[in-house]
Amino acid sequence: MAATKSAATNSLSALLRQTTLDDHEEFLKAANAELKKSKTDLEAQHVKVVALLNLERYDDVLKLFEDGGDGLKERAKLEYAYALYRAGRPDEAVNIAENTESGGRGMKHVLAQAAYRAENFEQAAEVYRQLSGKRAAMENEVNDLIINSGAVDAQLEWAGLGHLAHKKKPMKEDMEAFETAYNAACGSISRGELGQGEVLLQRSKDLCNALEDLTEVEKMAELLPIIVQQIYVLIQLGKIDEAVKLCTDLPFAEIRELSTRHLAYVNSIAASKFHPNPYLAHRLFHSTPKPPNTDQHFSFQSAILRQNEYVLELLSxxxxxxxxxxxxxxxxxxxxxxxxxxxxxxxxxxxxxxxxxxxxxxxxxxxxxxxxxxxxxxxxxxxxxxxxxxxxxxxxxxxxxxxxxxxxxxxxxxxxxxxFAPGLIGTLVSLYSLQGRKSHSRSELAKAANYWSQHESRNVPKALLKAAGTALLEGHTPEDLSKAAEIFASLHEQDPTDPTAIAGLVAAYATTNPSKLNSQLIDSLPPVSRLVSKIEAAALEDAGVAIPLAIATIENKKRPAADKVKPAKAKKVRTSRMPKDFDPQKKMDPERWLPMRDRSYYRPKGRKGKQRVAGLTQGGEVKEEKEKVAEIKTGGAGGGGQAKKKKGKGKGKGW
Structure with a gap:
């Protein structure tokens, strides 16, 4: 048995020496031939694993590992972890890579890529940082590290962990390759810098088109994801016409990644100028095939797509x-x-x-x-x-x-x-403000600040603490001012250059504990002269700013005499605004804007006009009173006498 195994191994080794590195089908045939003789031959199994990986048959690789047992998994840990990662099982790949001391830089790369696909971007960034800190084994590895690190930085921004990103702004070296320019564009987009993202995407397209070692088909495969991202940016910038043009020229069926193809269809629906038929939009949304496990959207993309799907169902x-x-x-x-x-x-x-x-x-x-x-x-x-x-x-x-x-x-x-979430606290404080309940607002903000101050190891919402400290300063009670001092002292300790923390701390200490106000703290505040340098008191007064009576009296005393004041120049009215019969020598009626009956010189003509005006003036007779007097004089229908009836025409008697 041992002699047979040795002979098989020698023949396989001889075959490997005779074949080329790209002849993976021959490797697979030779390994299968040896495995027919001995199914437990680890050497043949290992060769078959490598051949299948190069042929990108990852499901077959995993089946081979399951059939081969623990011996094969132990011998080829690197290949096993890589196969799991490429088959869409990144969490299992991370688990194997983390618990394997051997494997060298290759296992580190698999760990970083699997962690990236599992959306553990913090771990991926740390692994790439370790790999970049050591001397690269091969020249091509340097480019891979730069490109992959840029992709991780962009994902950290999307995940709300931008403070862990290695690069916060595009660098000069990012403009040298279309992959690095594209990653830099994604990083800018994730930070909300859409204008810069648009420029970088165009730069990435230009660099890709300028490559001479790629065929036109290969260039198009690289350009399509860039164009889909560009459509998204144009929509966000409100450049709908440009986005529609790109969508019209976009060959959707040629996008190889089904996840990217689906995003392209969604962006084309969003780029429509007119509100489409919701039923048609719903059909287009579901027209793309479902992506496989190896090509899934990231969680932030899936969340938006899920919401889009639900909105279309609501509209339908x-x-x-x-x-x-x-x-x-x-x-x-x-x-x-x-x-x-x-x-x-x-x-x-x-x-x-x-x-x-x-x-x-x-x-x-x-x-x-x-x-x-x-x-x-x-x-x-x-x-x-x-x-x-x-x-x-x-x-x-x-x-x-x-x-x-x-x-x-x-x-x-x-x-x-x-x-104590900042959004909910802000909602309640806003409602209190609408009702004028300032004390309730201060109390709620103080509770929230106290809670988050006890969790300094976590991501404390600084904006909430600043709002709480500012509100407590307005309380003017010793307890509120003391609490405000604690909040601003904590903020100042975290960031000594924060102007809000410095100003709040000075304001709180000025009342509660002036001895803590050192010159360094006070000098950190901007001087008053700089704050008021662009303020003109005269302009504020002219704009209607109220001033105290005492100051107004002093100002009046300082004003020059009326005879020394130059009269203001009358505004010149344009000829086009003057009536045709306008006489500039004739003085205009100052009451010309009032209705004629309200002008001081109005005198009505005739008896009815005079009676009407008399009824409108204060003290004049009221119409209702006149009618009442007339009714008494004629002896109305109620009470005493009877009104005389008018006789009809002719000789007949009235009834």
């Missing part, structure tokens, strides 16, 4: 189906939550249950949903918005306060994170 009036599907998704998530994705879908769920109604009709349909899911933040905010639209601010405040009370009673960390 598929209310029952949408209500059921969104509720299934919501119940699968942990809530209460501050996740924008989950809460946005909760809003769509409320709209579906209300059949897209608004006002009181929508409230009648959505309030029972909130009773079923009392911790659903999306439904909560929807109801508050409807209350505000119907001018029922008191009900909105009461609803949010009761929601906070429930979370306080729960007391878990996840519930308290939602309870």
């Amino acid at each position: 009036q598929k209310y029952t189906g949408l209500a059921n599907s969104t509720e299934t998704y919501i119940l699968s998530q942990l809530y209460p939550t501050t996740s924008a994705t989950t809460n946005s879908i909760a809003v769509l769920n409320a709209a579906a249950n209300a059949h897209n109604a608004t006002g009181k009709a929508a409230l009648k349909a959505i309030l029972p949903i909130f009773e079923k899911r009392p911790n659903d933040v999306g439904v909560l905010l929807t109801i508050i918005h409807l209350y505000i639209l119907t001018n029922n601010h008191g009900a909105a405040v009461s609803l949010l306060e009761s929601f906070f009370e429930r979370l306080d009673e729960g007391g878990t960390e996840s519930e308290l994170d939602v309870r």
Whole structure:
């Protein structure tokens, strides 16, 4: 048995020496021939694994690993991890790569790529940082590290972890290759720098078109994803005509990646100038094939696409189906939550249950949903918005306060994170401001600041702390000022150059503890002369700024005598605005803007005109009183005498 195995190994080794590195089909045939003789031959199994990987038959590779057992997995850990990554199972690939000490730089690359695909961008950035810090083994590896690191930086920005990105701005070396220019463009887009992103995308297209070692087919394959991204940027910039032109010329069927093809169709729907038929848009949205596991969208893309799908169903009036599907998704998530994705879908769920109604009709349909899911933040905010639209601010405040009370009673960390979320605190403070309840606003902000100050190790919302400190400064009580000093001291410790923290700290210490005001802290404030250098007091007075009476009296005393003041030049009226019979020598009537009956020189003509004017003046006879007097004189129908009846014409007697 051992002699047979040795002979097989020698013949396979001889074959490997005779073949070329690109002849993977021959490798596969030779390995299969040896495995027919001995199914447990690890050497032949390993050769077959490498051949299948080069032929991009990843599912066959994984089946071979499962049939080969632990021996093959232990011998070819690098190949196994890479096969898992390429087959769309990045989490398993990360697990193997992390627990393997051998494998060298190759295993590090697999770990970084698998972590990137598993959306663990922080880990991927760290691995690439380690690989870049060491001397590269091959020349091509340097380019791969630069390109892949740029892609990771862009994804960190999309994931809200931009502070971990290696590059925050495009560099000169990013303009040398179309891949690096494209990654730099994606980074700019993720930061909201759309104008710069548009320029970088065009640069990437130009560099790709200038390549001489690529065929036209290969160039088009590289250009199509860039064009799809460019359409998105143009739509966001409001350049709809340019976006429509690109969509018209875009060969959708030639986009190889199905995930990118689907994005292209969605962007083409969004780029339409006219509101399309929602049923047709819904059909186009679902016209692309479903991407395989190896070509899935990232989570931030999937979230937007899911919302787009639900919106199209809402516009297509598929209310029952949408209500059921969104509720299934919501119940699968942990809530209460501050996740924008989950809460946005909760809003769509409320709209579906209300059949897209608004006002009181929508409230009648959505309030029972909130009773079923009392911790659903999306439904909560929807109801508050409807209350505000119907001018029922008191009900909105009461609803949010009761929601906070429930979370306080729960007391878990996840519930308290939602309870003191900056967005919800800001909503309640805004509602308090509408009602003029400043003390309640300060109290709520102080509670939130106190909670987040106890969690300094986490991502503390600085904007909330600044708002709380500013509000507490307006309280003017020792307790409020002391708390404001603590907040601004903490902010100043984190960032000594923050002007808001410096100003707040000085304002708080000036009243509570002046001894802590050192010269360095005071000198950090901008001088008053610089702050008021562009302010003109005279212009403010002319604009209508009120000034105290004492100051106004002093100013009047300082003003020159009337005879010394030069009269203001009369404004010259353009000839086109003058009437045809206008005489510049004749003085214009100062009461020409008043109705004729209101002018001082108006004298009505005739008896009726004089009586009408007399009734309009103060003290004149009222019409109703005249009628009453006339009725008494003629002996009206009620009470005493009877009015005389007029006789009819002719000789007959009246009745």
